[in-house]
Structures are given as C-alpha cells and as structure tokens.
Amino acid sequence: MQFPSNLPVIYLNTLEHEGVGYIRLWHKPNPFIVKRLKEAAWIKYSKTYKCFVMHHRPQSMEMTFAHFQGLAKVSTQYLYRPKRLKPSKLVPVLAGGRQGEPLGKLPDMPVVKLQPMLVEENRTMISVTFRYSQQVYETLKYSRLATWQREQKCFAIPEGGQHIQQLAEELEGVGWLWLSQELVVRDVVLLRRLWEQTYVKGTGYITCPIDYLEKLFLLNYSMNTIRTYHSLLLRFLNSHKDSGIEQVRAFTEEDINQYHRQMVQAGAYSCSFINQSINAVKFYFQRVLGRHEVQLNNVERPEKPERLPTVLSKEEVKKILSATDNLKHRCMLQLLYAGGLRIGEVINLKLTDVKSDRNLLLIRGGKGKKDRTTVLSQKLLENLRVYYKEYSPKEWLFEGQFGGQYTSDSLRNVFQACRKKAGVKTNATPHTLRHSFATHLLEQGTDLRYIQTLLGHRSSKTTEVYTHVTTYALDKIVSPLDNL
Numbered sequence: 001m002q003f004p005s006n007l008p009v010i011y012l013n014t015l016e017h018e019g020v021g022y023i024r025l026w027h028k029p030n031p032f033i034v035k036r037l038k039e040a041a042w043i044k045y046s047k048t049y050k051c052f053v054m055h056h057r058p059q060s061m062e063m064t065f066a067h068f069q070g071l072a073k074v075s076t077q078y079l080y081r082p083k084r085l086k087p088s089k090l091v092p093v094l095a096g097g098r099q100g101e102p103l104g105k106l107p108d109m110p111v112v113k114l115q116p117m118l119v120e121e122n123r124t125m126i127s128v129t130f131r132y133s134q135q136v137y138e139t140l141k142y143s144r145l146a147t148w149q150r151e152q153k154c155f156a157i158p159e160g161g162q163h164i165q166q167l168a169e170e171l172e173g174v175g176w177l178w179l180s181q182e183l184v185v186r187d188v189v190l191l192r193r194l195w196e197q198t199y200v201k202g203t204g205y206i207t208c209p210i211d212y213l214e215k216l217f218l219l220n221y222s223m224n225t226i227r228t229y230h231s232l233l234l235r236f237l238n239s240h241k242d243s244g245i246e247q248v249r250a251f252t253e254e255d256i257n258q259y260h261r262q263m264v265q266a267g268a269y270s271c272s273f274i275n276q277s278i279n280a281v282k283f284y285f286q287r288v289l290g291r292h293e294v295q296l297n298n299v300e301r302p303e304k305p306e307r308l309p310t311v312l313s314k315e316e317v318k319k320i321l322s323a324t325d326n327l328k329h330r331c332m333l334q335l336l337y338a339g340g341l342r343i344g345e346v347i348n349l350k351l352t353d354v355k356s357d358r359n360l361l362l363i364r365g366g367k368g369k370k371d372r373t374t375v376l377s378q379k380l381l382e383n384l385r386v387y388y389k390e391y392s393p394k395e396w397l398f399e400g401q402f403g404g405q406y407t408s409d410s411l412r413n414v415f416q417a418c419r420k421k422a423g424v425k426t427n428a429t430p431h432t433l434r435h436s437f438a439t440h441l442l443e444q445g446t447d448l449r450y451i452q453t454l455l456g457h458r459s460s461k462t463t464e465v466y467t468h469v470t471t472y473a474l475d476k477i478v479s480p481l482d483n484l
Helices: 031-039 058-067 135-143 161-172 188-195 208-218 223-239 246-250 253-266 269-286 313-320 327-338 343-347 380-393 408-424 430-443 448-457 458-467
Strands: 009-017 020-027 043-048 052-057 073-075 110-118 124-131 147-149 152-160 176-179 360-363 373-374
Touching: 020 058, 052 058, 058 373, 124 161, 152 161, 161 188, 188 208, 188 223, 188 343, 208 223, 208 269, 208 430, 223 269, 313 408, 313 430, 327 343, 327 408, 327 430, 343 408, 360 430, 373 448, 380 448, 408 430, 430 448, 430 458, 448 458
Parallel strands: 009 073, 110 176
Antiparallel strands: 009 020, 020 052, 043 052, 110 124, 124 152, 147 152, 360 373
C-alpha cells in the first residue's frame, strides 16, 4: 500500500516489561498525532518509558492501522528487527600487520610414538607404536631399520640418535614422531627436526640455526627453556624471511624493537610471551652472533601485570583430594598440596627422595636446577607406605601403567577429573595446590621466610604475593559500612 509522502509517520518498536511484550509508538513532534493517540483506548502513555505503548497483539495493531488510516502512516519497519546482541567480552581494535604470528601447520598426520623397552638379554631398543595407519604400517614393514618384535608385538629400532634420525627420514610426509620423556635427546640436529616437523616450510623458510641450540645446551639451559627459545626465534626469523637470514643478522636495535612493539600493539600476546621473545632474540644476537654493540638491554619491555594467584579453600582442597579412589592418584595430588611441589617435581621424585626417618622430601633439580627439602606430611607418609606395598615401584616414586616415569599430562588430567567430580567450580590447575599450600601455611601463622625456603623461591618478593591472598587477620578488620 502506498502512503502519501506528506503524511506523518508513527514507528512501532518492540518493548518488553516484566516479561510481557508491548509495542512502543514513537514519532516526530506533532500535536495532532498526540491528540489521536490519547483518543485510542487501547494505547496508554507510559511515564516509565516516556512514550505511548500498547499490548503486542494483532488486534491492537489492526485497531491502530484503522485509527490512523488516511491521517498518518503506521510503519512496522523497526518492529521485526532481530535483537542486536553484544559479545560478553571486550573486542580490541588491533593494529594491522601483526608480528610474531605462529608458523603455518601441516595437516594432521598419524603420530608415531617412540619409547624405550627391554628385549631379550636385557637389551634396550626403541619401540615404535601408532594407531593403525596403512601407510605407516607399510613404511615400517619395508623399512631398512625397523624390525618386528614378535614377543612385544610391535616394531622397534636400535637406540641412538642416528637411528631416530633415519626413521624420521623414512616417515617424512607419512607420520610425526613423538618421543616419550624417558628418551633424553641431546642431538640438536635431531631435536630441531622433531620440533619443526609440523611446520609448513614454504619458500624462504628459515630454520633455527644449529649454533643457537648448541649454545643453549652448552650453558645448561633447561629443555623447556631451549624449546621455548627455539620456537620464539623461529617466529622472529620467519617474520623477516623476505629479508633473508644475512640481512636479519645485520638488524639494528631499532629493527628488533619495532618487531616487538608491533606484537604489543597487536594485543594478542601476553606480557610474559613478549618478554620471553625479547630474551630469545637477545640471546641470539649477543651470545651467538656476538653483536654486543647492539645493546638490547634498551629494548622496550611491556610491564607485566601483577596478578594474584588462584587459591583454593581448605574445603575445596579436601573435596578434590577425596574425589578419587585410585591410591596412586590420591598420593600424587596430596604431594602437590602437602609439600607445595610443582607438577614436574612430583613426577621426578625417586624412591630414595622420601626421607621418612627425617620427615623430609628431597626435591632434586627443581626450577632453576635448585635442590631443596620440604616437609613430609605424616598422613601422606602413611598413604605412601600403603601405595608402595600395592604398586611396588622400581625407581621412580610414581611410574606409568607400563613402567617408566609418570607423565605430567597424565597428572594434569587426573587433577581436572577430580576437580570436576568434586564439583569445584574454581578454574584451578595442579599448580593451584602449590599456591594453596603457601597461603594456608601463612594463615596458620608460619613465618614467610620458612615458606620461601619450602617453595624454593630465590627472592622473598616472590613469596610475598601470598600475603595479598591470605585471609589471615582480615577477619579482625571491620568494614566501616558495618559501623554505620
């Protein structure tokens, strides 16, 4: 139906009040329209919304159309518009040209797991296992290296880095190699190949320099740090692959600064991630290339936000520790809390590290390669004795289902399963039990210096963060609101 262009327009909008649907009527100021609206018995003026409203019913709309026929146009163009929902999180407006993008990954391929195993005459070989894949099976069947072990019912290769390197060459494009934590690899060429096997290596791809990895090993950096530095330097080099490796080696301090400045502006990376990237690139230029004239101490580092650690209440800890009937799992979780251990420190414990006669746990090679001792709970000691009789571990205090060292991923899965089963809603991780240990000790009145020693912190400032999350003495403070 065509309306004369000179007629005033009344627009209809949906309106919801206390769960009831209404229609809001709005228009440009016009005394005649207001007069006609007041004459309509089914339309009322709302003082709350400061407009005329009517019930959202077909009869109301039909009467409104008839009431204004030939006098005004009643438009429904805004009545049936979908709701515009807002996202629950903030949406950052990012600068263009993001730096430090992760390298492209190849399509998923079968994972081939390598683990040490004993064969006849106590010889050590490396087992090769995988979820069935015809292509992987055919490759191993006709391999010049892998042999079928009848008793163990799996393929195996001789131990040694050169044999793993040869297997990687045979399986290239067929499967990815995964090494168990019992295989301690010091061959940097092999490690580089394994760490970069999933990346798309297009035109101009720059691999991580071998002398970079060799220097990290020579200075006894931890394997976690070496792998982190490798991935971050790889990002840096391949972000400038169009320039070529020779030009990258000649970069100035400002070139490196610009790379990290754009990462900050992108808003997609944490301050810790950017600081690690600065350290990895700085190590390459100063310690490997010997470019000491590039004073990377002046690189602009983003200030790290001071976030408080997540802490569980004693009741929540009790629920999590009681959520499993598996004795081994319960002992591992109790160790995290009872001694304030990190997850890696739990799985690295050996039988000889439990000093029951002195009520101590010996932590060897903790973070920063530091040894320390921590308290051994009597309740935990009783559970460990029962565990030892039932499981009879050989070397490691906690061993996997088929022997060897327990894995950190398995322990994380155990913790999350127990947390969900216990109904604890706090977004916690195994490390949260360490934070809870320190906080609960502080609330019991334990001196901060002793807590620092038990946790293995180099600086007391690291330990002081727990004074901000403890409820110790807060119950004695009365809010001024309560005295009004």
